[in-house]
Amino acid sequence: MSQPQTLFEKVWQQHVVAEPAGEPTLIYIDLHLVHEVTSPQAFDGLRLAGRKLRRPDRHIATVDHNVPTTSAQDRLVIADQISARQVNALRDNCAEFGIEFFDVQDAGQGIVHMIGPELGATKPGTTIVCGDSHTSTHGAFGALAFGIGTSEVEHVMATQTLPQSKPKTFRINVEGKLPNGVTAKDIILDIIGRIGTDGATGYVVEYAGSAIRALSMEERMTICNMSIEAGARAGMIAADETTFAYLKGRRFSPQGAAWDEAIAHWRTMRSDDGAIFDREMTIDATGLAPNVTWGTSPGMVTRVDATVPSIEDARSEADRKSFARALEYMDLKPGIRIEDIAVDRVFIGSCTNARISDLRAAAAVVKGHHVATTVRAMVVPGSQLVKKQAEEEGLDHIFRTAGFEWREPGCSMCLGMNPDILEPGERCASTSNRNFEGRQGRGGRTHLLSPAMAAAAAVTGHLTDIRKWPPTGKPAPAEPVLAQGGLR
Amino acid sequence: MEAIRTLTSTAAPLPLPNIDTDQIIPKQFLKRIERTGYGDFLFYDWRRIQSGPNAGQPNPEFVLNKPEHSGAKILIAEKNFGCGSSREHAAWAIQQFGFRAVIAPTFADIFYSNAGKNGIILVCLTDEEVETLLARSTANPNHRITIDLEQQTVKDDQGFLAHFDIDAFRKDCLLNGLDDIGLTLRHEKALDSFEQKHDAAFWLAPKPAALTTAAPETR
Numbered sequence: 001m002s003q004p005q006t007l008f009e010k011v012w013q014q015h016v017v018a019e020p021a022g023e024p025t026l027i028y029i030d031l032h033l034v035h036e037v038t039s040p041q042a043f044d045g046l047r048l049a050g051r052k053l054r055r056p057d058r059h060i061a062t063v064d065h066n067v068p069t070t071s072a073q074d075r076l077v078i079a080d081q082i083s084a085r086q087v088n089a090l091r092d093n094c095a096e097f098g099i100e101f102f103d104v105q106d107a108g109q110g111i112v113h114m115i116g117p118e119l120g121a122t123k124p125g126t127t128i129v130c131g132d133s134h135t136s137t138h139g140a141f142g143a144l145a146f147g148i149g150t151s152e153v154e155h156v157m158a159t160q161t162l163p164q165s166k167p168k169t170f171r172i173n174v175e176g177k178l179p180n181g182v183t184a185k186d187i188i189l190d191i192i193g194r195i196g197t198d199g200a201t202g203y204v205v206e207y208a209g210s211a212i213r214a215l216s217m218e219e220r221m222t223i224c225n226m227s228i229e230a231g232a233r234a235g236m237i238a239a240d241e242t243t244f245a246y247l248k249g250r251r252f253s254p255q256g257a258a259w260d261e262a263i264a265h266w267r268t269m270r271s272d273d274g275a276i277f278d279r280e281m282t283i284d285a286t287g288l289a290p291n292v293t294w295g296t297s298p299g300m301v302t303r304v305d306a307t308v309p310s311i312e313d314a315r316s317e318a319d320r321k322s323f324a325r326a327l328e329y330m331d332l333k334p335g336i337r338i339e340d341i342a343v344d345r346v347f348i349g350s351c352t353n354a355r356i357s358d359l360r361a362a363a364a365v366v367k368g369h370h371v372a373t374t375v376r377a378m379v380v381p382g383s384q385l386v387k388k389q390a391e392e393e394g395l396d397h398i399f400r401t402a403g404f405e406w407r408e409p410g411c412s413m414c415l416g417m418n419p420d421i422l423e424p425g426e427r428c429a430s431t432s433n434r435n436f437e438g439r440q441g442r443g444g445r446t447h448l449l450s451p452a453m454a455a456a457a458a459v460t461g462h463l464t465d466i467r468k469w470p471p472t473g474k475p476a477p478a479e480p481v482l483a484q485g486g487l488r
Numbered sequence: 489m490e491a492i493r494t495l496t497s498t499a500a501p502l503p504l505p506n507i508d509t510d511q512i513i514p515k516q517f518l519k520r521i522e523r524t525g526y527g528d529f530l531f532y533d534w535r536r537i538q539s540g541p542n543a544g545q546p547n548p549e550f551v552l553n554k555p556e557h558s559g560a561k562i563l564i565a566e567k568n569f570g571c572g573s574s575r576e577h578a579a580w581a582i583q584q585f586g587f588r589a590v591i592a593p594t595f596a597d598i599f600y601s602n603a604g605k606n607g608i609i610l611v612c613l614t615d616e617e618v619e620t621l622l623a624r625s626t627a628n629p630n631h632r633i634t635i636d637l638e639q640q641t642v643k644d645d646q647g648f649l650a651h652f653d654i655d656a657f658r659k660d661c662l663l664n665g666l667d668d669i670g671l672t673l674r675h676e677k678a679l680d681s682f683e684q685k686h687d688a689a690f691w692l693a694p695k696p697a698a699l700t701t702a703a704p705e706t707r
Contacts, residue, residue, distance in 0.1 A: 121694040434508075
């Protein structure tokens, strides 16, 4: 009987092309996802060196970071000439090198980490890379998926491989039933708060335990998505019946007998009993609360029913310095209640939380209420498919009636490379993944939280504990509709 | 990639932990399709006054704006340098501004890789060692540091000596300015035979073979 292996080790081993002595291992890459921002220099590199794209069938491209979300027309003719040039460059490069490209108006367009799973291109046991750190999202399917730089993008284009030194393994077990109002977003924010933004540097994290098993695919994607915010090379969750149910019948999923054969292989892609991890940690899900970030890194996070921490709460000298700087940047005083923090903007979107279940959860909170007069709120579906589904379910109507803007799919205000940005000093409740200084616009202040909490903040005008929803005297919202396997 | 063996220079101290790539190069400069021209945008927001009547003007307090630190080829920072986004533009900006090395206790994984591809030496020292160098460079902008990649040492003109670890392969690439794709193509035969077997495992293919080869009408 061979040594028990972790899920990561199995995927790694099945993708070793060469192990030259004293050098990194050469790993085969099954799927490369391409977007407009980190690819143009790589295509140029290929042309300069006279190299071909080795396997066009293993690349999928779309536009997401740069595209305006205001209207279909604004997307077809992008007013910002520099953005337009970048989008056009990707369009031309895909045509030249034979890469399947989902253009702005295409039914398959969306944030690159949304469309991989939607198409069924993201598969268990595979290796997936993209010039974007949130590639870790795809680990929710039991894939080894990680973000790379542009030089590596070029390397994958030319060779379909990457030289990689083997990361260490870290299993985080989340056990027990999540309390009401606590979501996948709260789990991952809690983990980052515990271990810090460099707590998993050098590791691939596998999330396991009963609380993880109970999550839908969309929720698992939220968790894996933010692995990078803890410094992890990748996050993974072993595929199970939930995964197979999500993938069945998707455009690029195997069909018929091939589907059964595929599942048989995917079932073997889990950590063996007795597999040893370099590091392991267990979290009691029953003790978790909704979380909100108060500072300028995702690790600066606390429970919504807590207060803004003081510099004395910092765990190290370095943290003290960052705390002081963050409090100043965020214009917050230690000791004030998180719930007393008023917001100017609400953003529901991003590759972390713009899937159909996220929009359903937010709509369930918003229904029967109106956005506070002091708040400007927007919902940006993560993909064309999500937008269409939401409109079929009437969610757009709920949001619009409540005073939200209903936008076209893209990365939008998660990173503000497009016209969607915060003004200096504006404070935003955001379902995205990063609250760095200036991330959503120069001088903008970001509080990360779950979609339901963002929706509640839009209504009340301040950060709000979703467990106390609805506010007394207001009509109760309709029962939330739970996601069942997501979209087709 | 330009080969590098030793580097002696003054340093720019940036005594903050968790400096993320959004700070190193803000998003608005990621729209360009060229690989050069990013040096001027390094730490763009930190180099400017953020609010008040002088908003947008150069911030004289920021280290990269101080004339006494101009010409420094070494950047010193605290732990987890380069966290966040995978943008290689961060490495391009650092290199094109004129830095050839960054010294910090730890670096984020993707940045570490990106820096190596651009000939930037990343040196990990202990918290205490970094603190010493930060203090000396802050107190004396003429403080000179020598990084010897061959010997894996950092020295200064005041008797400081520290050893640092670096992966042997990465060191070799920096010393010889090696190109990664060229190195990988040494294994082209192994790659061809791996790929042939791997393609048979259709459950690992992003798209079913029928969609990519046999049936153009489905494209």
